[in-house]
Amino acid sequence: MSLSSGTVYIAYMGSVPDGDYSPSSHHYSMLQAVLKKSSLENYLIRSYRKSFNGFAAKLTDEEAKELASFNGVVSVFPNKVYHVQTTRSWDFMGFNQTVKRNVTGESNVIIGVIDTGIWPESDSFSDDGFGPPPKKWKGSCKGGFNFTCNNKLIGARVYISDSARDTRGHGTHTASTAAGNMVVNASFYGLAEGTARGGVPSARIAAYKVCDDAGCSAADILAAFDDAIADGVDLLTISLGAGASSDFYLDPIAIGAFHAAEKGILVIQAAGNSGEAELAEGVAPWMLSVAASTTDRLFIDKVVLGNGKTLTGFSVNSFSLNRKKIPLIFGKPATTTCDENGARECFTGCLNRTLVKNKIVVCELMDGIDEAHDSGAFGSILQLSENISLVVPLPASALNTDNFESLKAYLNSTEKPVAEIWKSETIKDSSAPVVASFSSKGPNFIPDISAPGVDILAAFSLDAPPSSTATDERRVKYSILSGTSMACPHVAAVAAYVKTFHPDWSPSAIKSALITTASPMDPSKNPDAEFGYGSGHVNPVQAINPGLVYDNVQGDNIRFLCSIGYSEDNITKISGTNTTCPKNSTKTLPRNFNYPSLSAQVKPGASFTVNFRRTVTNVGVATSTYNATIFSNSKLDIKVIPQVLSFKSLKEKKSYNVTVKGKAPAESSLASAALTWSDGIHKPLPKDVVDDNEEEVTTEEEKEERNPQRKVPEENATRIRSFINCMRPVIIVDRAHLKGRYLGVNLLAVAMDANNGILLIAYGVGKSQTSDSWTWFMGHLRDCIGPISNLTIISDRAKSIDNAVRRCFPDAFHGLCGVHLYRNLKSRSAVCSTLEDVGFERWSRVHQLGARYGFMTSNSAESINALSRHSRKLPITMLMEFFRASIQQWYYKKRNxxxxxxxxxxxxxxxxxxxxxxxxxxxxxxxxxxxxxxxxxxxxxxxxxxxxxxxxxxxxxxxxxxxxxxxxxxxxxxxxxxxxxxYGEIVYPIPHPSEWDIPDDLQTVLPPAMDRRLPGRLKSHYRIPSKGEEKKRSTCSRCKESGHTRLTCGSPVPSQSYFPLPKYGSSSKSKAHMVSSKRQSKLQSSLKSQSQPASPFGTVNLGDF
Incomplete structure (x- = not known):
């Protein structure tokens, strides 16, 4: 239903009252009282009665004011018109196809898409392999004429026109980005070719069409919210906006999101494409606002002028001119009806079809592309203010200002200018991710997070042109779009991914996980810094394991409404529960809302002291301790109390206070600092941001990469980069005992290249092979390699290794060495049933939850041990140099x-x-x-x-x-x-220690907190016996009794009761030295007569040995 803004008002009445209450009857009676008419058929537009209470009706301004005074009405506001915020992106985010997934949980997640509808026949929405919809689904398929749902696209509703079928392509694009199937060989006329897929391809989709070519009505958006909440969706992605934020009670999306949060539904909204400060949308704290950023893929085209000069342009140009030069036309020669300026800008109706035929038209404005196409021009060259590639309807290129000036200079230099436009090509953008210039920034600390939103390939409608030109007759299955609209479903998919692993988490917990695990972005590349990208770039793999979350219940949202000045009466209507606001809530509660960022207003040039309180919930390791570390800015003084948070169980809550002091500069500026909570595995990294333009102090509770400031020796960094970027995510670990005077255990981690060649990626030396030593080693390995999806670690069944893997790599798959299991299998046929009890996934390549890629044993690490057999007696520094030199010189024979x-x-x-x-x-x-x-x-x-x-x-x-x-x-x-x-990088020799550049925080590499076994403490490095495996009992060769060996036997050696211990420097092995009976007798007499032992080490009875 198409509605005219200004004639329709929305009356918002909060929650639906309990008991015997009929929303429709109440709405009808209220409207009758205002209009004083018996028939309301042409006046009542919408009635919201499922998930919240309210209605939309045609009213005059005076009637709207009267209605606002009625008891039970929270607000009355005009019906605004909202607009859409117009493959490679998932891989760029480190979210590849082999990432760890919970397919069953993913199949139970339902993503609601409020947009322009959907194209149900797209391969991205095929239900091949899908079972029936989840039982929680209460919706239906009401898509209109000739519209069919399936087990993938499980629901559709339409609120405008007569069909949920997408006629613009926008809704199809966003839906497939979030949850589209994997479709191989998808491309836009050969560009961006690859596998198109959504972030959660096994999830279900429900489409709600609220937009057409005229826009999206607020009344229809609220109706979609009302239905979607009742239908049972898990998340809602909304790539719509009105161009600016407004008060929560006047914002239909904020209203719908509030009631969605009541039902456990997280709402993700695009921040908007205004490109300006303080115009971002989705500012309500119960929503998640998303900025758009670039990926490492950039589309460019080349314009070759007649003088041979080549200019680089930005467009998605699928046309090829076969390197053919075409005449150029610019300005007055292209028109007979407009002045020079109109012709230069290619204003609508200015270009003459006869004059521009078979020519490339030059236009000073990007909007001139439509006129060039409609006038029958062969091609067009336009001026673009930002380096964002747009799909063009004819051979075209968009040049930046400098290149466009070069083009005009060429036009003025010749009477017959010509040029050729090449088809677009893909190049790597090493500066990514960078916030797109069109992405809205602020107010407050909004947007919350950034995600890929530039040049995104996804499914498209066959009823819409791929370009913005209405007369473009091309139709494609997949198209390339840019905008925060494209970023929004990326984050929605990551939220759904988190929910598959944590279905009981609240919307605020999921939001916190995304924000606190976001990857930091470079403020030097983003002028607006945190006000442009929020907490950073979304990190899907890390988001499932945040360690700590900032959780809220609906009561926190209600108290937030108290803090921003809402009346108790209105809050009661909104929430449906009687509310009493705390005293002075407007002074203290806003900054203490349990949000994963901290903010407060400060005055320019004034000193300030701001206090915050936050509560975190432990969702990581049950027994864990987090330590606070402050990375302060010189402009800020930050104190945290307490500095240690200790947890004894999951879901346990702890609170802390933050005090930020400083003096704001007289002129507007931005300052950042950071606070890290770390348990050695999880590192939430808050940032303090001060904007002294009467804005806010902001501390962003984000979790950076494992150790973003780590510095690895370059020769080691080379191997780490090779493993991360080029090798399968499998690490094989083993240890070797060091001999000689230094002793200890050499701990090793190796990887395998594509030809099964061995690459040593980490090595260390510990005193023993205890759990503490392995945890110390693997903790440093984890800090070096960072988060790796689908990581598999292979080792023998040593309990110390198993404990370390559980602590340092909780999300990794730990596979057992096949050789050790085979030995048991060979000697004991009954072990077959034991292996079944252990679980196939622990030892079988086929059933392994991770990916072993054919690696069955730890022999690869043992090969490195064999290499170092003659070097284990060396001091540690020399041993490390031996490994370094071996990596530089030693190569296994490479096999294809x-x-x-x-x-x-x-x-x-x-x-x-x-x-x-x-x-x-x-x-x-x-x-x-x-x-x-x-x-x-x-x-x-x-x-x-x-x-x-x-x-x-x-x-x-x-x-x-x-x-x-x-x-x-x-x-x-x-x-x-x-x-x-x-093997492309060079392994350089390690310089002399005097030349090392060691950061202050790495001057001393700390050993394990507890390496040496304490008295009475059980040994922890025994191999874990298989279930049913019997321990072999030893038999003493001296006394023939079972249960011990001769080394621990208490029986004396025949005819010999005592013997001296070996002298210092001799072998540490116990040996029974044979002496004559005469000498033995003298020795015994001598020992009995002396008050001090003959040997400085004394003597010892064999039974004590």
């Missing part, structure tokens, strides 16, 4: 391991037959077990594809049948380019 495997499978699959089940599902008949290949889920029923990371014979046969390149289905690490990068 993956290529040989694939070639073998190609030959083997030649005679097989493919039976398609759908576009992405295929059955391969191999005359044996056959294989079911799902290209969407990247799985094969034979399990080899998932297990090894490169295609099995079934996948190769399917790709051959589809005329695809089978190598595209292998992990990136198997490509020649990535393999070369693994």
């Amino acid at each position: 391991h993956a290529e040989k495997k694939i070639t073998k499978r190609v030959v083997k699959s030649t005679s097989w037959r493919v039976e398609p089940c759908s576009n992405t599902l295929f059955e391969v008949l191999d005359n044996n077990l056959n294989g079911l290949v799902d290209l969407n889920a990247k799985t094969c029923s034979c399990m080899k594809w998932q297990t090894y990371g490169y295609p099995c014979g079934h996948v190769i046969k399917v790709s051959s049948s589809n005329q695809d390149d089978s190598s595209a289905y292998a992990m990136d690490c198997y490509t020649t380019e990535v393999y070369r990068q693994t």
